[in-house]
Amino acid sequence: MEQTNNKGIWWVVGIIVVVLVVIFAFRGGSKETGPIKIGVIAPLTGDASVYGEAVRNGVALALDEINSAGGVGGRTVEAIYEDGKCNGKDAASAAQKLVDIDKVKVIVGGMCSGETFGAAPVTTPAKVILFSSVSSAAKVSTLGGYVFRNHPSDNLAGQELAKYISSKYKKIAIVSEQTDYAQGIRTTFIDAVKADGSSVVFDESYVSNTKDFRSIVSKIKSLGVDALFINAQVGSNASQIAKQAREQGINAQFFTAYLTGPEFVKANPEVEGTIIIDVPGLSTDVKGQQLLTEYKAKYNSEPNYKFFVGTSYDATHILVDAITKVGQDTSKIANYLHSLKNYSGSIGTYSLDPEKPDVVGLGLVFRQIKNGEVVDFIK
């Protein structure tokens, strides 16, 4: 005995009408004049939004430069930012909207590897270019010819760090954040250390919103380790671990990956001396420095995730270069990208793999925090 409530039906009709009206009013067509649109998929809300902001800011900075230099053939380039929420399903919806409704030809995204895995099955059949500036999961390399990335796979950081650490230290501890990013590095790190003949005596992970690491630190202390790899994705977590470790009297050498932003470096005195594995650019070379100066000018602060800002900035420039040179035919763009060699980007000089979504030739370097600043570290 269900009463069909008429009011309810009108609600539904009303919502559907509003939606349809809005969609058709805002529908982007591919016109020959008017701005060129590129899509961006990144987590704009939720826990990962701190990285999403970095991606968005990097893209916006690049577009500012491009547009003040005249755009592409007189047309400005605009970005349509969609929220991927660091989630495969939402990234798929975002990709579907960008491809179908906005009709973009290229997308900078996903940021989280999950977003890339969700978006690729949508973009690839539609032959839309998906260029990820942050996804690091090894399996992204299997996503096919229309997906690209300029962020190195987890394998690289894990292996390089493992090589150095196992050559100098005997008792190694690793604390990892429970994200795809950090877990990927963790597995390659541990395998590489084992292969080098050393051993990891402590291997635990924590959920991203953990602030209290004291018991993990106590466990590490009881083992007397001499090297601690703080495998965190969030700079603040890493700085907490460092602080709580020193507070409890651990004297081991700290290591992190890519955390050169103020959120870690300027957090507290306990991070002093940490060795950081990093991309070559963004610290010492001209182009990287210029990017950081522009960022500070536009956003009034230093970026916390320089790496993501840099790769997203590069990705935008690379994509717009491609459009400028070969137009918006995506099979031509794909060919252009696959043959991109020795691109001098803000994070360093690198090439794109001729077949797979991978970056080639980006050597990683070691840096260290000395007197509160990040300087090069000579091994």
Next chain:
Amino acid sequence: MDYFVHIAILIGIYSILALSLNLIVGYTGLLSITQAAFYGIGAYTTAILLTAFGMNFFLSIVVGMIITGILSLAIGYVLSKFDGDYFALGSFGFNIIVYSIFLNWQSLTRGPLGIPGISKPVLFGLDFSDNLIFLILVIVLAVGVYFISQFITRSSFGRVLKAIREDEKAIKVFGYNTLFFKLTIFVIGAMIASVAGSLFASYITYVDPTSFALSESIFILAIIILGGLANNKGAVLGAICLVILPEALRFVGFPSDIAAQMRQVTYGLILIVLMLYRPQGLLGEYKL
């Protein structure tokens, strides 16, 4: 029109989830906030069976339902010891525990790395990778679930459920074994949610733990509250509204750096306003 097909598929999947939860919450009055756990078990079962063993999708749905059925029997049994608010809290707890397992049992689930590359269904040579065909599959299943729900709730079994919702002690006096009824509907609801999970896994071709956290259970609850508890049409209506809402908000021109947050504000305000002015939901017969 692919975008609309995509939205329709999501509406279909969430309709199945809403219908499944409605049986437990709307008809039987058990405030269960753990449906995402069963959704996830179905999804991961399909994901693992398809990627590691190349099993047929439809067979994986059945396996998923069996595994979910067994686990939900255990969970439901423990939960049946609680009542009212404590039932809800306990179910919260189970959701978080199951989520922890998805996240930390890395040898099985690859943890936060998730499982990519799940293939689309294939049946008698009919390939479902065309979204339109997948949509038809989802609609068929959703309609099936709808009629099953209607059948259950209109039967004498359903009447007992409603009686439990109204006054469990009273009906116990009449000799009904309420534990049996509560457990049965809990397990049925869980198994239906598992089907939705299998569909989800194959459609998106990727699963990771974040899709099955507590917030997802809360979302499904919000759907049936919006649509109206104990009303199957309401469950579907709620799914339509809450799936379309964030997508529609994509088109409203908020300035890009706060757009996403503004959507959250809108979503939150809608919940508050609904509770203040129309708590029985859109089509509800059962006033909360």
Next chain:
Amino acid sequence: MRKKAGFAIFIPMDIIPQLIVNSIIAGAIYSLVALGFNLIYGTAKFFDLGYGVLTAVGGYAVFYFSRTLGFDIYVSIVLGVLLAGLVGFVIEKIVYKKLRARKASSMVFMVAALGVMTTLQAIIAILFSSQFQVFPATISTQTFQIFGGVITGVQCIALVLSILIMFSLVLVLRFTKFGKAIKAVSDDAEVSKMVGIDTDTIISKVFFIGSAIAGLAGILVGFDTGIEPTMGFSLLLKGVIASIIGGVGNIYGGVLGSFLLGFIENFGIWKISGEWKDAISFSVLILFLLFRPNGILGKKL
């Protein structure tokens, strides 16, 4: 992955003091959250899921006052606590009071509270971005050694404050007219009304106090580690578990449960890997719900 090779089976003696200190620190923060939460549950009789976000309100208020407006840090703290109380008070007035007036069920309250949490969190993120923020290190960052365990100045303050507030609340409840009225409302709101107690005002004031305590908890967490818009939810869940363990709606119970939870978490993850911390906490919750749903000290305020 077998990672426990070479691990002591028993906890080495020299680590126990630190684990104890860790447990106490965690317990102190949780107990502040549980105190306010219990106060609200005791009187308004629903699980306020939106309570957690008030910790963020307190934290961000201090951040804003001290960092952006340049106020003195102690002034900022007082303002932050008051602001959190005020926000909680206002929300009660515009949302929960109306729901109470028409005797809405707990499901409605929960969903409304959920809406409150989502909205407030998003507003904070809009105003301050989602980045994790750290407070200026002006309050004592010294570390002290207690029986071999290390504790910082801020953590000591958190501990002292939580005990102080607990005793203050107990004194208020037992010896003031206001406190007795709160107890009456908690026991039976209907009867209280009949006897002439203005239950609405009592509940409003309780929300103010409870929310202010939450704000304080958020501020302390801010000094100890830092703040971000979503910080409230996990704190809230811990407060809920602590309350149930100790006895829902019971002031002493909330504090007892909090310290107990702190101990269980910190000693528990000694043997079980850190990533299972949440699962452990919630398993404990379920065990208590099964075997002792009224908590250790029972339900009364």
